[in-house]
Each structure stands twice: as structure tokens, then as C-alpha cells.
Amino acid sequence: MKYLIVSGDSFTDSWFESIYYPDMDCSWPKWPEILAEKLGMELINLGRGGAGNKYIYTELLDTIMGIENKSEIGLIISAWTQSNREDYQVRGKWHRRKVHAHGDIVGWVNTSLRYYTGLQLLCERYNLPYYQFQMIDFYHTYINNFREKEDDGFYHKKYTGDIVQDKNLILNTLNAYDKIDVNTFIGWPITKELGGFAMSDLILGDRLEYPENRIADLDQHPNELGQQKLAEGIYAKINKLSGGNI
Amino acid sequence: MKYLIVSGDSFTDYNFRSTSYPDMDTSWPKWPELLAEKLGMECINLALCGKGNEYIYSTLQDQIVSMPNKDEIGLVIAAWSECHRRDYQRGGHYDNRNQSHDHWTNSNWHDEKIDSCGDLPYWAHRSLRYYSAFDILCERYNLPYIQFQMLDLYADFLQGSYSRGGKYPGNDIKDEKIVLKLILSYDKIINTTKFIGWPLVFKLGGWSLNVGALTGDGNQFDQEFYDFYTISKIDRHPNAAGQVKLAEYLYDWLETAA
Numbered sequence: 001m002k003y004l005i006v007s008g009d010s011f012t013d014s015w016f017e018s019i020y021y022p023d024m025d026c027s028w029p030k031w032p033e034i035l036a037e038k039l040g041m042e043l044i045n046l047g048r049g050g051a052g053n054k055y056i057y058t059e060l061l062d063t064i065m066g067i068e069n070k071s072e073i074g075l076i077i078s079a080w081t082q083s084n085r086e087d088y089q090v091r092g093k094w095h096r097r098k099v100h101a102h103g104d105i106v107g108w109v110n111t112s113l114r115y116y117t118g119l120q121l122l123c124e125r126y127n128l129p130y131y132q133f134q135m136i137d138f139y140h141t142y143i144n145n146f147r148e149k150e151d152d153g154f155y156h157k158k159y160t161g162d163i164v165q166d167k168n169l170i171l172n173t174l175n176a177y178d179k180i181d182v183n184t185f186i187g188w189p190i191t192k193e194l195g196g197f198a199m200s201d202l203i204l205g206d207r208l209e210y211p212e213n214r215i216a217d218l219d220q221h222p223n224e225l226g227q228q229k230l231a232e233g234i235y236a237k238i239n240k241l242s243g244g245n246i
Numbered sequence: 247m248k249y250l251i252v253s254g255d256s257f258t259d260y261n262f263r264s265t266s267y268p269d270m271d272t273s274w275p276k277w278p279e280l281l282a283e284k285l286g287m288e289c290i291n292l293a294l295c296g297k298g299n300e301y302i303y304s305t306l307q308d309q310i311v312s313m314p315n316k317d318e319i320g321l322v323i324a325a326w327s328e329c330h331r332r333d334y335q336r337g338g339h340y341d342n343r344n345q346s347h348d349h350w351t352n353s354n355w356h357d358e359k360i361d362s363c364g365d366l367p368y369w370a371h372r373s374l375r376y377y378s379a380f381d382i383l384c385e386r387y388n389l390p391y392i393q394f395q396m397l398d399l400y401a402d403f404l405q406g407s408y409s410r411g412g413k414y415p416g417n418d419i420k421d422e423k424i425v426l427k428l429i430l431s432y433d434k435i436i437n438t439t440k441f442i443g444w445p446l447v448f449k450l451g452g453w454s455l456n457v458g459a460l461t462g463d464g465n466q467f468d469q470e471f472y473d474f475y476t477i478s479k480i481d482r483h484p485n486a487a488g489q490v491k492l493a494e495y496l497y498d499w500l501e502t503a504a
Contacts, residue, residue, distance in 0.1 A: 058375060061375060061378070061379065062375070065378060065435050068434075086363065088361075088363040088364040088368060089364055089365075089367075089368035089371070090364055090365050090368065091365065091367070092367065092368075095363075095364075097363075100334070101362055101363060102332070102334040102356070102358070102362075103334035103335055103336050103356070104335075104336050104337060106335070106336070106337050107334060107335030107336050107337065107354065108335075110335050111304075111334075111335065114304055114307060114308070117307065117311060118307065118379055121307075121311075121379075121382055121383055121386045122379070122382050124386050125382045125385050125386040169337070179311045179312065
């Protein structure tokens with residue numbers, strides 16, 4: 001049985017737990033497990049709650065390079081997250097920050113795009129079947145008053161940069177970025193403004209219009225139904241793009 | 247004429263200035279330009295003073311991927327730096343024309359001497375991942391390439407050179423063992439035939455190029471040799487003769503490998 005190797009953030013994490021509802025049983029099947037079953041593959045799920053794009057790329061790189069016989073790999077899927085997140089390791093364990101310690105949103109967007117291209121290069125180098133997509137929004141949440149947890153609860157942090165100017169810079173960057181293989185990047189160029197999409201927005205729909213796919217208004221993660229829909233939607237997309245050859 | 251594409255730190259920077267001697271004229275030719283001339287190639291030198299391995303990898307990836315005709319690339323060289331450096335970007339404006347001898351004008355890259363996130367084993371591992379990713383990048387496009395550690399990967403940091411009170415902030419023996427084990431684990435991942443001085447550090451039988459080329463034959467440290475090829479005892483960057491020596495060393499290595 002070949003491997004389905006997946007990486008991503010909390011939307012992809014097999015062990016997802018809601019920070020808003022810590023007592024909730026969230027052990028429902030997640031989209032990678034459902035998809036692996038549909039594809040008849042053995043799952044390696046690297047997705048972790050809170051992870052950033054560095055983690056997502058690095059874990060895929062380490063895992064793929066660690067598999068000596070690359071023909072054992074049936075499919076790789078990267079479900080990218082927000083560009084503002086930072087990952088690093090201490091004593092071998094991954095740590096995370098909601099927001100990078102240095103740089104700005106325009107720089108983080110560039111960094112993430114490099115990971116997306118890096119994954120593409122890696123898979124092309126070894127001729128591995130792969131797909132990638134933006135699972136959740138790339139930069140909107142950060143720019144539009146980012147929500148961060150503090151000891152005394154949750155609050156909205158005001159964006160300190162020039163929203164209009166920075167948004168234009170990001171859109172220009174995405175628009176000019178011609179290094180991505182659009183046949184394997186589902187939803188490219190990522191944002192609605194440019195005609196792209198994030199997978200969760202496309203499949204789960206607007207949180208107000210389709211609340212049945214999410215845990216609650218306070219926790220927008222997919223519930224059991226949402227995970228099922230994600231798996232079906234992703235399966236349909238890759239099936240179509242691959243001509244049923246996965 | 248094909249391109250020689252190079253990235254690195256101050257040892258490779260076309261516009262290198264000595265911080266110890268700010269008035270010194272350091273406009274002597276640097277090894278990438280000298281090597282390009284020997285190879286009959288046009289040089290694209292992306293190196294910048296103070297930069298770390300994220301910068302080096304990122305600039306190489308950006309440059310290579312953005313070139314529509316990969317046949318124009320004659321050779322790619324990554325001259326890696328210390329692992330504890332941190333690079334990041336601010337803003338979106340840079341001029342990425344990369345003409346011969348030109349620089350990233352208005353570069354939006356910034357750096358920290360010591361990364362404020364993570365620890366030495368992580369920084370070393372992060373660098374090894376860049377080295378592996380560089381292999382992948384060049385192999386993907388079937389590009390001729392070499393890489394080497396220009397400066398020692400971690401020795402200065404381990405010796406406490408950057409720490410308050412000159413002490414390593416941790417268990418140096420334990421952490422070095424972890425790093426050495428990590429390097430050895432990349433024996434199977436890195437294409438070691440393209441990595442000059444692999445496995446990187448003297449303790450494992452490897453070396454960095456500043457030692458290998460500027461202090462003798464890689465194993466024998468010769469103080470007179472080192473003094474001759476570097477600016478001074480307080481600035482160990484290569485002087486004009488040192489830059490020539492680096493270029494000759496690399497040219498000879500390439501000739502032998504061919």
C-alpha cells in the first residue's frame with residue numbers, strides 16, 4: 001500500500017482539539033484519514049494545530065527525504081496556512097508563534113511562496129504525485145485585525161501597517177509570481193481578489209451562511225460534517241485534475 | 247556566455263567592507279568574479295555581508311526559478327555561512343535585476359547575528375535542510391553546482407563568541423554531539439560529491455573553505471599562511487590575495503572533479 005503524505009495546520013491535524021471548547025470530543029475522522037481510505041493509501045499525517053508554513057514544508061521535506069524508496073509514495077498533499085505564523089524547534093520539539101518575531105506581512109508572504117515553490121521543486125525532482133492548496137486564508141486575517149489569545153481572554157489586535165498599501169503589495173506579489181505550477185496548486189492564486197480561493201472557504205462556505213460545517217461561531221474549525229465535506233471536495237478536485245489517475 | 251550564480255555572506259560579497267577598518271579600500275576582486283573570469287562565465291553574485299543560510303538559499307532559489315532559460319546557467323555555487331544567523335524580509339520592494347556585479351539594490355533583507363528563536367541543534371538542522379533543498383533545486387533543473395561551508399557552521403557560537411560573558415548558553419558538549427549526529431545523518435541525503443569539505447566540521451573529517459583554502463591544506467593549520475591571506479588578526483576576512491586563493495582553490499577543485 002502506498003503512502004499518502006499530508007501536512008497542514010489545525011484543519012488537517014488528526015489530534016485536533018478546540019481551544020474554545022476544551023472538553024469537546026473532537027475525535028471525528030479528519031479529511032486526510034477519509035481521503036486515504038478513499039484512495040486506498042496508508043496515511044502519514046503531519047498536520048499540527050497552530051503550525052505555520054515553515055513547519056508544513058519542513059516536515060514534508062524531512063519525511064519525503066527519509067523515505068529511501070520514493071516509489072512507496074502514492075501522493076503528497078500540502079494544505080498551507082496563514083503566512084504570519086512562525087515555527088522553530090527547541091530540543092527537537094516544534095514551537096509556534098501566531099506572528100513572526102521579525103519582518104512584516106509582505107516579507108512573510110514572500111517566505112511562504114518560497115515554501116510552496118520549494119515543495120513543487122522537491123516533488124518534481126523525484127517525480128512524485130502531489131497537490132497543494134491554501135487551506136485557510138493567506139493574509140486577510142492578519143491584516144484585518146488579527147485575533148490573539150491573551151491571559152484575560154480574546155481580543156482583536158489592530159493592524160499597525162498601512163492596510164491598503166500592504167494589501168496592494170501582496171496582491172502584486174501574487175499576481176507577478178509565475179513560479180507555481182497551476183495544474184498542481186488547487187485554487188491558485190489563493191485569494192478571491194485574484195480569482196483564486198482557499199480550500200476551506202470554497203468547500204465549507206461562508207461561516208454565516210453555512211454554520212452547519214463549523215464547530216461554532218466562536219470556533220470556525222470544521223466539525224465532523226465539515227471534515228467529511230473537505231475530504232469529498234478535495235477528492236473530487238484531485239480526481240478531476242489527475243484524470244482519475246491517483 | 248553562461249552564468250555563474252553565487253550566493254553567500256561577507257566572504258563572497260562583491261561590496262564587502264571591513265567593520266574593523268571602515269576606511270580601508272576593500273574593492274579588490276572577490277572570488278566569484280575571479281572564478282567567473284577563469285571559467286569564462288558571467289557572474290551573478292547575490293551575496294551580502296552578515297547574511298545567513300536562509301538568505302543564501304532563498305536568493306538562489308528565487309534567481310534560478312525566475313530564469314526562463316535554465317541552459318543559460320553554467321554553474322551554481324552556495325557558499326554557506328554560520329547556522330545561528332537569522333534572515334528575514336520586510337516590505338516588497340527590491341530590484342531583482344541581478345546584472346553582473348550588481349547587487350540587490352534597496353534590498354529588503356535584514357538579519358540578526360543570533361536567531362532569537364530556537365537552539366543550536368535546530369539552527370544546524372535548519373541549515374542542513376537548506377543544503378538538501380539546494381541539492382534538490384539544482385538536480386530538479388539538472389544544473390551544474392557545488393556547495394561548501396565557507397565559515398564554520400557553529401564553532402564561534404559554541405565557543406561563546408556571541409554570548410554575554412563569552413559562555414555558551416547551554417550544555418555545549420551535549421549540544422555539539424547532537425549537531426554532529428545530525429550532520430552524519432545527512433550523509434545519505436546530501437550529494438556529498440558536490441559538497442566540498444563534507445562533512446563540514448573538522449571533528450568529523452570535514453572542513454569549511456576559509457580553513458581549507460586559507461590556512462593550509464585543510465588539515466594542517468598554518469598561521470603564516472592564514473595571516474598572509476586575511477586582512478589582519480582582528481579581521482579574518484580574506485584580503486586581495488585571499489580572494490585570489492579562494493578562486494584558485496575552487497577552480498582547481500572543479501578541474502579535478504571534471
